[in-house]
Amino acid sequence: MSEDFSDNKTIQAQSSETISGGGSGITPDxxxxxxxxxxxxxxxxxxSFITKWIFCQDAKVIGVQYFLLATxxxxxxxxxxxxxxxxxxxxxxxxxxxxxxxxxxxxxxGMIMVVYFLTALFLGGFGNYLIPLMVGARDMVFPYLNxxxxxxxxxxxxxxxxxxxxxxxxxxxxxxxxxxxxxLEGTPxxxxxxxxxxxxxxxxxxxxxxxxxxxxxTVLQARTRGMTLMRMPLTVWGIxxxxxxxxxxxxxxxxxxxxxxxxxxxxxxxxxxTILKAGEVLEYGGGSPILFQHLFWFFGxxxxxxxxxxxxxIISDLISVHARKNIFGYRMMVxxxxxxxxxxxxxxxxxxxxxxxxxxFGFFFATTTLIIAVPTAMKVYNWILTLWRGNIRLNTxxxxxxxxxxxxxxxxxxxxxxxxVSVDVPLSDTYFVIAHFHMVMGIAPLMVIMGAVYHWFPLxxxxxxxxxxxxxxxxxxxxxxxxxxxxxxYLGFIGVPRRYFEMYDSPYVTSAVGMNEFISLAAxxxxxxxxILIYNIIKTLKTGKPAGHNPWQACSLEWLTPTVPPEHGNWxxxxxxxxxxxxxxxxxxxxxxxxxQTTPPSEVAHTKVEKT
Amino acid sequence: MSDxxxxxxxxxxxxxxxxxxxxxxxxxxxxxxxxxxxxxxFLLSDTFIFSCFLISYMxxxxxxxIDWPNPSEVFGLHVFGVDVPLLLIAIMTFVLITSSGTMxxxxxxxxxxxxxxxxxxILATAIGGLTFVGMQAFEWGxxxxxxxxxxxxxxxxxxxxxxxxxxxGFHGTHVSxxxxxxxIYAYKTFAGHYDxxxxxxxxxxxxxxxxxxxxxxxxxxxxxxxxxxxxxxxxW
Amino acid sequence: MEKTKKQEQTSxxxxxxxxxxxxxxxxxxxxxxxxxWYQFQGVLRWSLxxxxxxxxAGLIMAFFMHLYWERYALVNVLLWPMxxxxxxxxxxxxxxxxxxxxxxxxxxxxx
Numbered sequence: 010m011s012e013d014f015s016d017n018k019t020i021q022a023q024s025s026e027t028i029s030g031g032g033s034g035i036t037p038d039x040x041x042x043x044x045x046x047x048x049x050x051x052x053x054x055x056x057s058f059i060t061k062w063i064f065c066q067d068a069k070v071i072g073v074q075y076f077l078l079a080t081x082x083x084x085x086x087x088x089x090x091x092x093x094x095x096x097x098x099x100x101x102x103x104x105x106x107x108x109x110x111x112x113x114x115x116x117x118x119g120m121i122m123v124v125y126f127l128t129a130l131f132l133g134g135f136g137n138y139l140i141p142l143m144v145g146a147r148d149m150v151f152p153y154l155n156x157x158x159x160x161x162x163x164x165x166x167x168x169x170x171x172x173x174x175x176x177x178x179x180x181x182x183x184x185x186x187x188x189x190x191x192x193l194e195g196t197p198x199x200x201x202x203x204x205x206x207x208x209x210x211x212x213x214x215x216x217x218x219x220x221x222x223x224x225x226x227t228v229l230q231a232r233t234r235g236m237t238l239m240r241m242p243l244t245v246w247g248i249x250x251x252x253x254x255x256x257x258x259x260x261x262x263x264x265x266x267x268x269x270x271x272x273x274x275x276x277x278x279x280x281x282x283t284i285l286k287a288g289e290v291l292e293y294g295g296g297s298p299i300l301f302q303h304l305f306w307f308f309g310x311x312x313x314x315x316x317x318x319x320x321x322x323i324i325s326d327l328i329s330v331h332a333r334k335n336i337f338g339y340r341m342m343v344x345x346x347x348x349x350x351x352x353x354x355x356x357x358x359x360x361x362x363x364x365x366x367x368x369x370f371g372f373f374f375a376t377t378t379l380i381i382a383v384p385t386a387m388k389v390y391n392w393i394l395t396l397w398r399g400n401i402r403l404n405t406x407x408x409x410x411x412x413x414x415x416x417x418x419x420x421x422x423x424x425x426x427x428x429x430v431s432v433d434v435p436l437s438d439t440y441f442v443i444a445h446f447h448m449v450m451g452i453a454p455l456m457v458i459m460g461a462v463y464h465w466f467p468l469x470x471x472x473x474x475x476x477x478x479x480x481x482x483x484x485x486x487x488x489x490x491x492x493x494x495x496x497x498x499y500l501g502f503i504g505v506p507r508r509y510f511e512m513y514d515s516p517y518v519t520s521a522v523g524m525n526e527f528i529s530l531a532a533x534x535x536x537x538x539x540x541i542l543i544y545n546i547i548k549t550l551k552t553g554k555p556a557g558h559n560p561w562q563a564c565s566l567e568w569l570t571p572t573v574p575p576e577h578g579n580w581x582x583x584x585x586x587x588x589x590x591x592x593x594x595x596x597x598x599x600x601x602x603x604x605x606q607t608t609p610p611s612e613v614a615h616t617k618v619e620k621t
Numbered sequence: 622m623s624d625x626x627x628x629x630x631x632x633x634x635x636x637x638x639x640x641x642x643x644x645x646x647x648x649x650x651x652x653x654x655x656x657x658x659x660x661x662x663f664l665l666s667d668t669f670i671f672s673c674f675l676i677s678y679m680x681x682x683x684x685x686x687i688d689w690p691n692p693s694e695v696f697g698l699h700v701f702g703v704d705v706p707l708l709l710i711a712i713m714t715f716v717l718i719t720s721s722g723t724m725x726x727x728x729x730x731x732x733x734x735x736x737x738x739x740x741x742x743i744l745a746t747a748i749g750g751l752t753f754v755g756m757q758a759f760e761w762g763x764x765x766x767x768x769x770x771x772x773x774x775x776x777x778x779x780x781x782x783x784x785x786x787x788x789x790g791f792h793g794t795h796v797s798x799x800x801x802x803x804x805i806y807a808y809k810t811f812a813g814h815y816d817x818x819x820x821x822x823x824x825x826x827x828x829x830x831x832x833x834x835x836x837x838x839x840x841x842x843x844x845x846x847x848x849x850x851x852x853x854x855x856x857w
Numbered sequence: 858m859e860k861t862k863k864q865e866q867t868s869x870x871x872x873x874x875x876x877x878x879x880x881x882x883x884x885x886x887x888x889x890x891x892x893x894w895y896q897f898q899g900v901l902r903w904s905l906x907x908x909x910x911x912x913x914a915g916l917i918m919a920f921f922m923h924l925y926w927e928r929y930a931l932v933n934v935l936l937w938p939m940x941x942x943x944x945x946x947x948x949x950x951x952x953x954x955x956x957x958x959x960x961x962x963x964x965x966x967x968x
Contacts, residue, residue, distance in 0.1 A: 042646075046630070046647050047647065050825075051827075150655045221666075225659075229648070229658065232646060232648070233647070236647070237644060237646045256662065256666045257938055258669075259666075260673055261673045263670060264677065265673075267787075268677065271771065277772050277779075277780075277787075278772065279681065279783055279784075295685050297681060300680050304677065355941070358948075366952060369951065587646070636929055638930070639933055642928060649934075661935060673945075679949060679950070680953045682953075684952075685957075686960050693896070707890065715886065718882045722878075722882070722921075724921075725920075725921045729872065834923075837921075837922075841921045842922070844917060844921075845917050848910055849914070852906050856892060857906065
């Protein structure tokens with residue numbers, strides 16, 4: 010396979026401007042790819058430890074930095090969830106766990122997992138590492154800006170974690186940070202905590218904007234010769250669309266955070282209505298709490314898809330590679346990703362059915378919410394049809410993929426319950442909602458991350474992860490996650506409210522106590538199981554089985570670099586030239602069961618390759 | 622912009638060209654500099670920020686049951702014994718449009734590689750921006766003197782002060798950042814960085830007059846936002 | 858994008874077009890100021906304000922920001938996201954009307 014990138018068969022014909030595809034009959038210019046529009050990118054090569062590994066401008070290093078920092082914050086989120094489960098399963102067992110602490114942990118767990126873990130990991134981590142490699146660029150288009158993006162994220166995480174050590178502790182208003190309670194005395198962290206949260210979010214948004222501009226312009230303007238949008242791997246499509254959503258949705262969060270900071274510090278009343286506190290009228294008045302909810306969810310719902318779309322994209326690639334089949338309905342998959350992305354801006358208020366907004370909105374948003382289920386369901390069908398009669402390798406990566414599909418379908422179906430106003434009203438603010446969103450945007454994307462780590466680790470480190478440990482990791486996580494979240498649906502149906510510190514002597518106690526203990530025990534095991542991966546990485550980093558070139562026999566560009574792991578500049582002397590999509594697996598008539606994207610058509614003229 | 626050629630690629634006009642460009646390899650925006658594409662996408666994101674501000678303002682103003690002050694009177698000036706409504710705002714608009722025009726011309730001369738004209742026009746733009754910020758400071762001072770605060774307002778609904786200071790403050794911040802960059806770019810133009818392709822301080826990219834156009838996009842955007850603020854905040 | 862071989866600008870726009878647009882912007886700003894000066898009210902005020910606003914914004918975007926000369930691929934990408942904003946505006950209008958209705962109903966009328 011090492012000749013693939015040398016591309017010496019390219020015949021420069023003058024007249025044709027067509028991008029060559031597969032087909033029959035060898036003509037002189039069938040391998041022709043029109044010349045580069047843009048000159049070579051000048052890169053800044055680091056020459057000291059600091060410029061190579063810390064303030065580094067190489068997207069791959071930045072990707073790994075993002076990955077590590079996001080994982081670190083994720084582990085903090087995990088520990089917080091352990092503490093919460095400890096309280097819920099075994100109340101009054103932990104001496105320092107007061108109601109205030111519980112709420113602070115809930116808030117920080119939610120915010121960390123959604124924004125600082127999943128978003129940063131998918132877009133910052135996988136986006137940085139994979140986009141330039143998959144589209145055949147030398148690096149991101151603005152490497153310096155990319156570096157600043159990571160360090161803004163670093164500072165944002167620092168500010169967020171600093172809120173544990175300020176007077177009053179971190180904010181305890183729930184990850185949605187709804188005013189007025191978020192900044193009123195009585196809510197934990199109503200002074201410093203919420204302030205630092207807002208600052209941290211603003212820093213995150215600023216840093217993300219710098220990174221996001223990089224991802225978008227790299228995909229749009231820096232693809233290699235022959236790489237059309239419709240030849241990109243779905244991973245890039247997912248990350249790209251998610252980045253578009255982020256660029257347009259984060260502004261609403263920024264504005265909301267800024268206005269709430271002003272309410273908090275200057276005493277403005279953007280979100281604060283007239284409030285009677287212990288018979289005394291506070292100085293606020295005339296503001297609109299529901300405005301914050303609209304702003305927050307105008308960001309918040311696209312945020313769900315910011316996490317979900319990269320997961321969709323990555324899973325499509327993993328399934329295709331490990332089932333040795335082209336992805337079923339590639340174009341449909343692309344349009345589904347774009348469609349979901351576009352629709353996600355028109356569904357936000359389905360999070361607010363019980364908020365007291367204009368009652369007519371329920372009709373509008375239930376309709377759009379159900380419409381968005383259509384492209385999502387199409388994707389699920391296509392994944393299953395890709396597996397259908399595939400040559401499935403049942404390795405760890407594939408297990409994570411299958412786990413994802415099951416979990417996602419499960420979470421998606423409960424989403425249809427919650428998308429309908431009349432069903433949502435009794436279920437909202439119960440554990441049913443917790444079960445739903447953890448299934449659909451907690452566990453499902455996490456499974457994709459795990460699958461992606463097992464899949465791309467050989468590229469990043471040049472060695473395989475241990476399969477046996479991987480299978481233990483998968484089964485513990487998969488079965489454990491179901492043990493946690495499946496009973497929660499039931500808890501929701503019997504009406505156990507979410508965000509309650511303790512049930513005390515409520516009627517729920519008898520039926521829910523045993524279940525809560527069970528869930529907590531499962532949560533401890535699942536959480537602990539994640540450290541298997543960390544152990545696995547540390548173990549195999551030095552002693553794992555060497556992977557060599559293109560260990561999974563994949564078609565896409567990231568495996569075709571001259572060196573593994575790829576070095577700065579990715580492609581050695583010459584950029585690759587792309588002749589086909591990334592999914593030519595098991596093509597009838599081909600020598601091997603995969604044809605890489607760089608294979609010129611004349612080499613495979615006798616096979617039935619797809620025209621792309 | 623309009624006339625350029627790409628080797629081995631026929632540029633079709635109109636919607637056919639749009640479909641073809643989108644479906645082609647390498648780039649989607651043909652002939653558009655990376656930095657320019659980035660600025661456009663950034664401005665799109667920034668548009669969403671200002672839209673969220675203005676939508677919040679609309680929601681806040683629409684749902685208050687205390688009377689909103691009449692901006693025509695609040696922002697009026699008393700000159701030579703006559704009350705002129707919105708006088709200061711009118712002058713500010715005038716100044717900002719003037720600076721937008723000089724910027725547009727600077728971009729034009731930049732493309733003609735006319736270093737002197739380009740540099741002076743950027744400097745003129747910067748001075749226009751500085752004047753605008755100065756007048757905004759004067760306006761803030763006047764309102765604060767009259768008792769308007771972010772949290773209260775003697776003329777009516779307290780949200781008036783909140784939204785006024787926040788939105789004009791955010792816009793003013795944009796103008797100020799723009800002014801700083803204008804001065805830097807004026808220096809770089811006069812120093813000939815764009816003629817000799819000198820690399821920037823933080824980037825490996827070589828200097829090019831297209832950077833003037835990128836800065837111009839930002840500056841026109843600031844003007845564009847002012848058009849909306851002028852209409853919605855001062856005239857409504 | 859370093860030295861772009863295809864990006865040699867073969868022509869720039871005549872100075873006249875910029876001066877024309879510049880002049881028009883002044884005139885339109887003057888007109889929108891006049892809307893306030895003569896204290897038009899109601900629908901007339903609204904439609905005039907919006908008309909002048911969109912005209913000015915359009916002129917700035919089309920000519921000063923060169924969108925008129927850009928290829929449609931870029932224009933297309935920039936304009937579509939505005940539908941999300943339009944939807945947001947539309948729904949927030951409905952929302953503030955409902956809020957103000959409830960406020961009058963409960964605070965002023967008394968339930």
